[in-house]
Amino acid sequence: MLCCVICVFWSFNECFLSNSCTCLQINRVICKRNPEDLAILYSNRAASYLKDGNCGECVKDCNMSLELSQFNVKSLLRRAAAYEALERYRQAYVDYKTALQIDCNIAAAHDGTNRMTKALTETDGPSWREKLPPIPTVPLSVKEKLAQMSAGNATQPSPTPQQNGTTQTKKPAPSDKEIKKAQALKEEGNALVKKGEHKKAIEKYSQSLKHNPTEVTTYTNRALCYLSVKQYRDAIRDCDEALVIDSNNVKALYRRAQAHKELKVRARVFIIALQLLIPTQLFILQSTQEDDESQYYIIDQS
Structure with missing residues (x-):
């Protein structure tokens, strides 16, 4: 008997669950007016x-x-x-x-x-x-x-650092020389993005972050490039880094949501395609969850 195991990572939509709970709460409040x-x-x-x-x-x-x-x-x-x-x-x-x-x-x-x-x-x-x-x-x-x-x-901290459940942590401030070098590399990356050369831009942004790891826009720009080349998990990581520095950053929130959405859609399409190919031999087993993601194993037994 041959057993071929294919791993598919499924993005767990935590917002969907929270929205469902909120809907029930809203209905209760409506009744209470x-x-x-x-x-x-x-x-x-x-x-x-x-x-x-x-x-x-x-x-x-x-x-x-x-x-x-x-x-x-x-x-x-x-x-x-x-x-x-x-x-x-x-x-x-x-x-x-x-x-x-x-x-x-x-x-x-x-x-x-x-x-x-x-x-x-x-x-x-x-x-x-x-x-x-x-x-x-x-x-x-x-x-x-x-x-x-x-x-x-009055004793509560400012809402900005705690917005979206993220506590900001300050990274060591780079020197002026490092900041200038990082800025130059970031601008090179921006120029490559305009040409549609996203992979080369990723390299420039990565070099820039080595000199200045506190620049939010470099993370969000690199996340955009990762989205363009379909490296969705890398995009999520960059957005997470950006949100540690600036928890209200709209671009980071939006691009992270885009990446989660793409992961979810890709997993669904893959599963549907396999079901069409081997509908009688398909089993989906849920394993442990890590980082808000559920891991699924699709097993073809023969």
Whole structure:
């Protein structure tokens, strides 16, 4: 008897499970008719969608949350991040600016506003502000209420380092000489990407990171290259590294979700193809889970 074992790695969609649980929780809250709790649940599910790269559903849930709680900061920031990933920069700018009206100390909102300003200047020119949707005015009463809530949580750390469950750790700062060398190599990599030479670009980005392992954009750029050459696990690792440095990095979140999605689709297609070839001799056995991934063995017994 011959036994041919083929290993297939399946990306476990943790967001799907969390979304299912949240749906049940939302139904319970609807029965109780508790708008504030429901707004929080919609916002939490939106975070799940954003992490999974499902930006359209994230926007929908944030809209629902903001209808119930108009100036929910987390919903505004999550919707802004989703809009940014969808390249809807005007809407993203409005949400980032609204969040800053509520709390002018939100680093993610400041960074987002700066990114959107740059993107809109490039796309719409000097008159880009004239094309913006209206920016809501946050009432003083809302600001005072949120300030009181913040005072009660004064011992809590800033939300930015802990967003998405990631604790930031500082890597040793490179010297000026190392930073310049890393920047030059990164720019060479960027030029190769524009030519479509992604494998060569990966080499340049890897060399750059040896000189400056703290540069987030180098990780996200290399992750993009890994996606292009279908090295999805390497893309995920680079996104994880980027998120350790900047846990709110939209590109890292989005590209990691893309990589997980591709792994999942490829595994499904492979299994379906084998079922068509050997439908009576196919067995799928689940083994241990590592790093949120389930390993499957497809065994052809004869």
